[in-house]
Amino acid sequence: MHARGIPSRVPVKIHALQTGKVRIKTAQIEGRGKGIGRQLAIFRDSEWAWVPTFAYAVEHPEGVIVIDTGQGLHLLRHAESLHPYLRWQVDFEMQPEDEIGPRLRALGIGRNDVKKLILTHLHVDHDGGLAHFPNTEIFAARGEIDAASGWGGRLNGYLPQRWPNFFDPKPVDFTCGGLGPFEESHTVTKAGDVIALPLPGHTANHLGVFVETGDDLGTCVLFAGDASYNSAMMQQGKVDGVSPNETLAGETLAKIRKLAAQVPLIYLPAHDPQAAERLLQCRTA
Numbered sequence: 001m002h003a004r005g006i007p008s009r010v011p012v013k014i015h016a017l018q019t020g021k022v023r024i025k026t027a028q029i030e031g032r033g034k035g036i037g038r039q040l041a042i043f044r045d046s047e048w049a050w051v052p053t054f055a056y057a058v059e060h061p062e063g064v065i066v067i068d069t070g071q072g073l074h075l076l077r078h079a080e081s082l083h084p085y086l087r088w089q090v091d092f093e094m095q096p097e098d099e100i101g102p103r104l105r106a107l108g109i110g111r112n113d114v115k116k117l118i119l120t121h122l123h124v125d126h127d128g129g130l131a132h133f134p135n136t137e138i139f140a141a142r143g144e145i146d147a148a149s150g151w152g153g154r155l156n157g158y159l160p161q162r163w164p165n166f167f168d169p170k171p172v173d174f175t176c177g178g179l180g181p182f183e184e185s186h187t188v189t190k191a192g193d194v195i196a197l198p199l200p201g202h203t204a205n206h207l208g209v210f211v212e213t214g215d216d217l218g219t220c221v222l223f224a225g226d227a228s229y230n231s232a233m234m235q236q237g238k239v240d241g242v243s244p245n246e247t248l249a250g251e252t253l254a255k256i257r258k259l260a261a262q263v264p265l266i267y268l269p270a271h272d273p274q275a276a277e278r279l280l281q282c283r284t285a
């Protein structure tokens with residue numbers, strides 16, 4: 001299936017960029033119970049797990065496209081002003097060279113090479129490296145921008161007060177028609193081979209980014225953000241502990257499985273310990 005007709009002639013190169021790691025409760029990774037009980041289970045849980053925080057870069061003929069910006073050092077340096085949930089239920093760890101700017105530079109990608117940045121959602125471990133992209137066209141789902149802005153956003157654990165002054169993302173509205181099991185999408189590249197898809201669940205307006213790699217096998221990639229914390233949970237339809245709407249989150253995971261049945265798909269969530277290795281080995285979902 002070629003989603004929009006013209007695959008890239010030269011296969012795109014994709015990089016997993018680890019921007020540190022985060023320690024969260026196991027009941028956040030895999031939800032327990034029903035309704036509000038799922039959130040309470042996280043506070044009661046005494047088991048923690050460290051997971052990596054990945055951002056991704058696609059070397060595309062139209063310029064480098066980055067998906068998410070990962071963690072920023074400010075999360076460690078100014079922890080006292082974080083939302084209580086982030087202070088007490090989450091730990092971040094990283095070194096200065098883990099920020100996405102240095103990670104890209106190590107690959108020979110400078111800040112002016114990055115033409116587009118797409119944010120799966122605006123949680124602090126996804127927008128933490130925004131400062132590295134002052135000259136990049138930035139996209140996020142319209143509803144996500146609204147939810148994360150202002151005092152409402154701050155109360156919900158977003159950090160709009162730490163967004164750089166230049167941050168003025170273009171709202172994505174998903175008006176470009178369907179793709180496989182998804183009824184709506186937003187095409188990002190002129191070639192039509194990079195497509196944002198609505199993946200509501202983890203947040204109400206969370207999105208993912210689908211890429212046709214242009215290789216001979218028709219391999220596609222889905223940058224899935226926090227649609228699930230790992231591939232097994234997507235395959236088993238297990239919803240995390242923070243999704244406000246468990247049913248909707250489950251439906252999103254079912255659509256991803258349908259997509260993976262239609263195309264050879266590499267599934268790349270932001271916190272999957274196996275993501276970098278899966279990418280290297282081009283293992284499909």
Ligand SMILES: [Zn+2]
Nearest residue numbers: 121123202226
């Ligand atoms: Zn998140």
